[in-house]
Amino acid sequence: MKASLLNYPFELVAPMAALGSVLLLPLGPLLIPRTYICFLLVYFTVFLYTQVSHLFKFYITATKMKKNIRAWNQRSVTEEEEGDKINNVNVNKNSTRERITSTDQDLEDMETSLKLYDDSHFIHAFIVPNYAEPEALLRDTIKRIANHKNAQTNYVIILAMEAAELNHEAKANSLTEYFKDSFLHFIVTAHPADIPGEARGKGSNVSFAARHGCAQMIQHGIDRRRVVITVSDSDSSIPELYVKEVEKSFTQAEDPYFLLFAPPIFFSRNCFDVPAAVRMTDITWSAMVMSSLSNSRGLAFPCSTYSLSMVLAERVGYWDTDADAVGEDMHMMLKCFFKTDGLARCCPIFVPINLTNVQSDGYFSSMNARFVQAKRHYNGVADLAYTLRNAFGVKDTIDAGHVFASKKTSIYAAPNFWLDKLVISIKVMEAHLIPVTSGWLMFAAVPLMQFILFPPSSFSAFVQPEDNPILTSEFYSNLWNVVRVITVLLPFPLFGTLAVYEVLHRVVDRELYHKSHTRTWRNMFDYISLPVAAWAFLTIPSTIASIKRLYKTNNEYIVAEKFFDEE
Template sequence: MVQFADDPFEFIAPIICIGSFLLMPLGPIFLPRFWILCIFGYFLIFLGTQLNHLAKFYMTAQSIKKTINEYNARLKSQDDDEKSNYALATDSDLTDMESSLVNTYDSDFLVHAFVIPNYAEPEALVRDTIGRIAIHKKACTNYVIILAMESSETYHRTKSENLKEHFKDKFLQFVITNHPSDLPGEARGKGSNISYGARKGTAEMIANGIDKSRIIITICDSDSHVPELYVSEVEKAFSRSQHPYYRVFAPPIFFGRNCFKVPAAVRVTDITWSSMILANLSSSRGIGFPCSTYSISWKLADQIGYWDTDADAVGEDMHMTLKCLFKTEGQARMAPIFVPINLTNVETEGYIDNLRARFVQAKRHYNGVADVSYTLRSALNLPTYCVDANGVGGKPPTQSHAKLDENECTTFWFDRIVIVLKVLETHFVPVTSGWLMFFAVPLMQFVFYPPEGYGPYLDPNVNPVLVSSFYLGVWNVLKFTTLFLPLPLFGTLGIYENLHRFIDIEFFKKTKEETRTWKNYFDYVSMPIAAWMFMTLPSNIASCKRLFKTRDQYVVAEKAFMES
């Protein structure tokens, strides 16, 4: 049943999806002049945005390299000092000296609450993720694990208690939350689990005497490898920010843990996904979106009413950032943290099953198209509908903990436009580009210049490329432009390959044989399959589903994991 009485913006996604598909064959016949100009404008805008993303991606790649090189230089300096001191120290001095080796940006002020939502994930995978956090220097003194379980998962209590026992005395606190599956108005998913876990977990932290102003909430997937350098860089950015409590700290994502165990099409898809996130981080206005892993202050989460839990907040990382931007009238901003978070690709037994599992994940990701309606309503100051973790509906409070800068208040109207354009690009380029870039020009060529034995489909007297020198010129430029459309993508992938090897070798300390080589360039042969199967089709399905607002089952992407 269609449910648009209260939200006409929900029509936008289906109209863009269905309209772009129908206009490919019908536009050249019934609206030939309009369609030539429309496709010409689309291709120019697409090429311009992709060139901009290429430049931003290069900037992010350079920033990541700089951060890692500085980190390695500090480690080398510490190692040299350690060797020098060891040469002079007596045996009784050794323990004291080891404990004195601290990171440059270590601070005891912030307490990091790692919220790890999971549902039916392998216990070994979650144990590995928490174990990689447990080895950080300040885990015992400044880290709290909030293990966000779903009560509907079979044996969830056994799994959570096993993990808590395994990491006994490794953290300042180890909190387990069990998200009920029947809270009124909630949609089951990562967002609702995070909201419940963050509320309950931080409330327990505060009850145990931890000051609210010290709490930084880090959301990470069950397969996220969070390096210690990420925490250090968050603390560094926090200490240097003019408004630290109004920052969404966003790192790049990187798929390197099991990338050689999955089909090339899955690898290429996640490389492209990672590249889009990296390009988005180099935003001069601080308007961008994290993916998978990010950190915000408890004050900011509490001020805006935590994470939304309705069905339209399925893309919880982007949705939460949008909520932060709008509910603080632009005071909240994204702060990039140039430390890669290593994730796992979707992996299951069997080649076809692996492709199917990635397709299921892609459909879930593109359900985030619901944010189009939320963004437009918020940008126009119209009511937005959400339900909190307690099933209470209505708008979250918008009061601010600090006075907004006059400049931020007066320029947020421009930021609203930027936010809207970024969201529309994020969701509608995947919906339209697969159809228009592959089929629009060939279909127009077929209609304007039908081969012998076909047509004519247009009266020669109204065929714009035959009767108008202007439209003929536009048509020729349009065809020439199509040759340049893939070039920014090729440039991005070339930069990515260099960055991937750099991160593997310089940060994760892999050998050259363990990282990507020139042979992996053949992965990109599968790019057309990856683009259609994991971008065009799932994004179109998600857009059309907005007509019915169906609720999907809570399905997680399968990740095979062997614990070493």
């Protein structure tokens, strides 16, 4: 009980930040103008610094993504050429003995190199959680995985259904029949809706599917050390290059059983069928995810789709299922980090996962669907209290998941664990407090303070001239001028990010997905919708989610609507 009381203040950080941002707009200039000017200077300076840093990190991520894509394409061309050479050798094998002797060695070398590429030591288990998703969308998502070279020998699909969905059995049986010969195993799980203590959502579904799917794989004789679990969304288009890069990183890592493998997210499947504001929201969302991946300490967060070993999942007790774990992707990284005393790290995989924009049957209904999705996403603000509580709070009990099978994890912690806890806490605060504060302060702080301190008419004066620090103090007058200059500079890092993204989007569409249609100069008009997108899908939903932390409620299990026409 005492520990719970000591931890409770961490629950107030998010709602206080949300309420404080709104209240400061009118009350700051009226009650504490001097302090408010200093606060705005510090806030805007820190914000500008972080945005410039994110721009450089995003550029690094984009460069590595393009490099990986082009190397993959070059390797594919080389393999085709080698295959042609092998075929030519077989056609001409009745030539002279001298030629047979020389080409047989070339044939053996080429076959060996191709075999190393085709064969895989790993078993990849793809968890596809879904609830009320179109069957055509699920079929298309799984079909893209089935097209990988090693799907029949090394891939396991775990179709994570929700028992509460009407006719989920029929959908699962239809997909099982369709893919019965496409994978090593096709496992179907149905997550019950009435498990005590669980909050309904992707996290609880994934946890149920992972536990039961892993148990079935072990029953089939699969070594848990070979299993890499990939959690996806129902609309995740996972290219084969991603799987190969995960295997490469896993093989080269010093201790791969403490890694979560995180790719960038990309929205290109139906991006031209949705409103510009929806499109721009997802573009900026994916850019933020990409920039976070280029982190030298490995303290980053996966989003939507990611991979980890079965060994690590078992060590930390699989996925959490309570209401504080609603943001299952970030929460799983945080859980692994704290449960391994800072040994767990995020390993970036610079291969984009293509997702579907939220889409409904009309312009305004699509906007509303994106707003509903944004509110659900920002419920992940619960991770802020979870992070602060585990980093600086008092633990109520010792979690059973903290007991590991490995001696290394039970004896040693990361050498800079306290520093890492501070860094990861700052990153989580940035992820959740910037959205809930920046919209109010960036758009309204300076204009509203200008209006309050310098009203257009003396009859509407809120502050007497002698109480106006900008008029009575040269120091505060200079600070105020600096604040105004910084606010002019604030959008420029975003403009730079979008410029880098435009080039990246074309490369990914044309060179990885081989699309004939991609973004053009006409899409520059999308940027006009940025203010609407920022307020409707960032500031307001994050503020609602933060204030709701004052009275935790059980949210209804709602998924974002997606249209999908199966060709």
